[in-house]
Amino acid sequence: MVRLVNASPATVVSLGAWGDLKEGSGGGTSCKVREFALLSDGREVTLLEDRGWTTSAPMGVISLTHVVRNVYNVVLPDNAEETGEEHEWQRFEECLREAGVAVTRDELRALPYRVILSVATWIAGPPPLTLLSDTGCASGSSVTERP
Numbered sequence: 001m002v003r004l005v006n007a008s009p010a011t012v013v014s015l016g017a018w019g020d021l022k023e024g025s026g027g028g029t030s031c032k033v034r035e036f037a038l039l040s041d042g043r044e045v046t047l048l049e050d051r052g053w054t055t056s057a058p059m060g061v062i063s064l065t066h067v068v069r070n071v072y073n074v075v076l077p078d079n080a081e082e083t084g085e086e087h088e089w090q091r092f093e094e095c096l097r098e099a100g101v102a103v104t105r106d107e108l109r110a111l112p113y114r115v116i117l118s119v120a121t122w123i124a125g126p127p128p129l130t131l132l133s134d135t136g137c138a139s140g141s142s143v144t145e146r147p
Contacts, residue, residue: 009100009101009102010039010040010041010043010100010101011039011040011101011103012037012038012039012040012096012101012103012107012108012111013038013039013040013111014037014038014111014112014113014114015036015037015038015047015087015108015111015112015113015114016035016036016038016113016114016115016116017033017034017035017036017071017072017075017113017114017115017116018033018034018035018036018116018118019031019032019033019067019071019115019116019117019118020032020033020034020117020118021059021067021117021118021119023058023059024054027056027058028054028056028057028058029054029055029057029058029059029062030052030053030054030055031052031053031054031067031070031071031117032051032052033048033049033051033052033053033071033074033075034046034048034051035047035048035049035051035075035087035092037092037095037096037101037108039101043099045095045096045099045101046095047088047092047095047096048075048088048091051074051075052074053070053071053073053074055070059119064117067117068115068117071115071117072086072115075087087108087113089105089108089109090105092105092108093105093108096108
């Protein structure tokens, strides 16, 4: 057994949504969405994984802005119009507590949030890529391509 001396408990360093884009055989596009918390010790805790969307449009004609907007829409709580909340903060807090991470809803609200997209199939033939959309700053979002 390894015992850590003076080890600090893990903290949440950021939140995000992972969108796995796939083009269907009929030409439409689907995206399975999973929300997560990234911890200071490198672990990732899944917060929600029952979300996603589908469109009849082929992947090659959908803009990145459209995809990211759809990801944000599907992670909205069911009662977002009444509460004004963008995420299920109480559920996030409970999932993290079950993972041994003490954090409050207010602390979660203050964290950066990013959308990460994984493109599983590409029409034109280039290799799959991952797109990051960081939206933790008030000035808007930036998109970075990663191999």
